[in-house]
Amino acid sequence: xATKEDHAVSELEPLPGTFLPNGEINxxxxxxxxxPNGPCGTEFREAFSCFINSTNExxxxxxxxxxxxxxxxxxxxxxxxxxxxxxxxEDFEExxxxxxxxxxxxxxxMRLRKY
Numbered sequence: 109x110a111t112k113e114d115h116a117v118s119e120l121e122p123l124p125g126t127f128l129p130n131g132e133i134n135x136x137x138x139x140x141x142x143x144p145n146g147p148c149g150t151e152f153r154e155a156f157s158c159f160i161n162s163t164n165e166x167x168x169x170x171x172x173x174x175x176x177x178x179x180x181x182x183x184x185x186x187x188x189x190x191x192x193x194x195x196x197x198e199d200f201e202e203x204x205x206x207x208x209x210x211x212x213x214x215x216x217x218m219r220l221r222k223y
Contacts, residue, residue, distance in 0.1 A: 135153065154177070
C-alpha cells in the first residue's frame with residue numbers, strides 16, 4: 109500500500125513544464141492541452157518541434173509547411189478542433205491582411221498557446 113510519502117511531491121523536484129530537465133519537450137505537459145496526443149498529434153509535434161528548435165532570425169519562419177499541415181489535419185476533425193483551428197486560421201488571415209508577413213504571423217501563432 110502506498111504511503112503519504114510515496115505520493116508527496118518534493119519541493120526540490122518541481123514538476124516539469126514545457127521542457128524536461130534534460131531539455132527535451134515534455135509532450136505530456138498540460139500546457140500543451142493534449143495536442144500532442146490527438147489525431148493530429150504527429151503534425152502538432154512536427155510544427156511545435158520545428159518552432160522550438162528554430163534558429164532562424166525570424167523564429168519559426170521555416171515551419172510554415174509544418175504549421176499548414178497541422179492546420180490541414182485539424183480541419184479534418186472539426187468536432188475536436190473546430191475552435192482551435194478556426195481561431196488559428198482567423199488569427200493567421202487577420203494578421204496577414206493587416207500587412208504582417210506570414211512568417212511573423214506564424215511566429216506569433218506558435219508561441220506557447222493554451223489549446
